Amino acid sequence: MSADDLRVETRVVHAGRPPREEDGPLSEPIVLASTYHAGGPTGYGRDGNPTWASFEEAIGVLEGGSALVFASGMAASTTLIEGLPVGARVAAPTSAYMGVRTFLRERGEAGRLDVAFADVTDTDAMLAASDGAAMLWLESPTNPLIGVADLPALIAGGHERGARVVVDNTFATPILQQPLQLGADAVVHSVTKYLAGHADLLMGAVVVRDAQMLESLIHGRHLYGGVPGPVETFLALRGLRTLALRVERAESNCGVLAERLSAHPLVERVRYPGLSDDPGHERALGQMKGFGAMLSFEVAGGVGAAERVCASARVITHATSLGGVESLMERRARWAGDADMPPSLIRLSVGIEHVEDLWADLERALGSIVD
Ligand code: PLP
16 A cells, blocks of 8 residues: 555654664654764755654655755744745735744845735735735635635636745644645645644744755755754654644534634634634635634623633633644734734634533633623
8 A cells, every 4th residue: 555545644643754674663763963974965964864854754745745844933934935036026914923924024124025915815815916926925724813715716826927835734734734735836834833732842844846946945944054953853753643633633622612602792703714604614615624723712891801811711721822732822912913913812722622621711711801
């Protein structure tokens, strides 16, 4: 049976293992080396590492391309963007991870790039912004508005306009969405989140199909030097093995919480594509295998009420980040980079705890608004 015949749940367990040899280890060991004996292809630890190679093979198999690891999602994203020539146009979403938006805005203000922002859920607007673009940067579902972009239409439209199309697949993971199969040129991950899954490391990855793009990213990583440590890479690969199970459980929890939050009198709006009346529902059905485990909600009573909800939770942790086994929530507009988001919007990363414990905690936390 070839790897191509295997389902993603099987691939995530078996990809990136050492060869099956008598007494060989099942997992690639942590190789702590800055330098290698001369004569081989690696030579130096900024250019390669056997533990990286295993993780890269696994992510490459899951996304359907060639993967490179980086020190963080931002190192992966900025290395990709910095490969563009001076003055190149980049079209990017008005709602996407704030670090990438800030980086692009600042590069635009500095005259390094010509950046056009548009609403990624508005396909016409996003394609209009892509006219003359060298790169179309997409994220779906988006952070923190959980908007769903029409990936097939944007990828095709971006290509017609001559742009390379990049998709940040951090929220969906390759379990639910494979943008390279939809025609994208590159996929970016904050491995820190779902792929590693345990809130204990930072790492990033880019996966591409084109050999020339891969070569230029290898060169960019060599020069910018944003590489991960072998220990982090080992932990990320270990976390990756349970990705399918974690996503399945977290998504099932998220669906229940989204329905119940929608019916709560102190909740004004829930954003989750799994809700049948969500603007992204039909698109998600068409291009994803599930709806993911990220939702956002706005509470009655504004910023003060939202802060109280976050501070009152006892099972859900009041903290930034997402994609781990533990549920986290925070008011996104507390960050300067997301100050343009709805002020009382709380982003909830649903973990794998028992759903009734999560709901009891949310109900209790919402009760703090009127206490
Ligand atoms: N992309 C998305 C969608 C994110 O949510 C994040 C971080 O929150 C990043 C990229 C950046 O990743 P990292 O924090 O690993 O640098």
